[in-house]
Structures are given as structure tokens and as C-alpha cells.
Amino acid sequence: MIMSILGLFLRMVVVLAGTALGTFALLWNAHGDPAQAIAMARFDALLTQDVIDQVRDEVGLTVGFWKTFLLGLSHCYHLILATLLSPVVKFGRTLLPRYRILFHWP
Numbered sequence: 001m002i003m004s005i006l007g008l009f010l011r012m013v014v015v016l017a018g019t020a021l022g023t024f025a026l027l028w029n030a031h032g033d034p035a036q037a038i039a040m041a042r043f044d045a046l047l048t049q050d051v052i053d054q055v056r057d058e059v060g061l062t063v064g065f066w067k068t069f070l071l072g073l074s075h076c077y078h079l080i081l082a083t084l085l086s087p088v089v090k091f092g093r094t095l096l097p098r099y100r101i102l103f104h105w106p
Helices: 002-028 034-043 049-059 065-085 097-101
Strands: none
Touching: 002 065, 034 049
16 A cells, blocks of 8 residues: 555656656747846846846856756745745745745836
């Protein structure tokens, strides 16, 4: 019984990890600059290369594929923990401060 539960858990981990990796690989190779899209959504103004480079550094796009993937997984992990441990979650208000770059709110 325990072995079958451990087997199911192992399959679940493999499927979730493969799905996350596949999705991230598709988004990594997508057309366009994600730092420019984030900066345009955040500032709604003409963008300079300095602003785009700053956003790229904040989001973690200056490092390689694997480091960015692991950074994204750690952000998801912390977001899940913040959601589960928060007594009352108001979207965007009680999340950790570093997630402000992902959403645009005043």
C-alpha cells in the first residue's frame, strides 16, 4: 500500500516537473522581450534601454536558462507558502513584496 502511494507521488512529481519545464522552455523561446513587456505594463511610457535592463535584472532574465527556471520555481513555492500561511489573502496585498513586479497595482 505504501509503495503504491509512493509510486503515485513519484509519478505526480515527474509529471509536474516535466510540465513546468516544458512550459518554461516554450515561454523562454517565445517571440519578443518579456522585460520590455513588463516595463511597458508597469510604466506606460516611452522606455529607455536602462529601464528595460533594470527590469531584466529584477526579474532575473540576465542569468541562464536553468537559474531562471529554478528562480521561478522558488518564487512559485514562496507564493504558495504565503497564500497557505496567510489567514486572509487579499490578492496583491498580503503577498510577499517581491511579487509586486509580477502584477501591476497602485
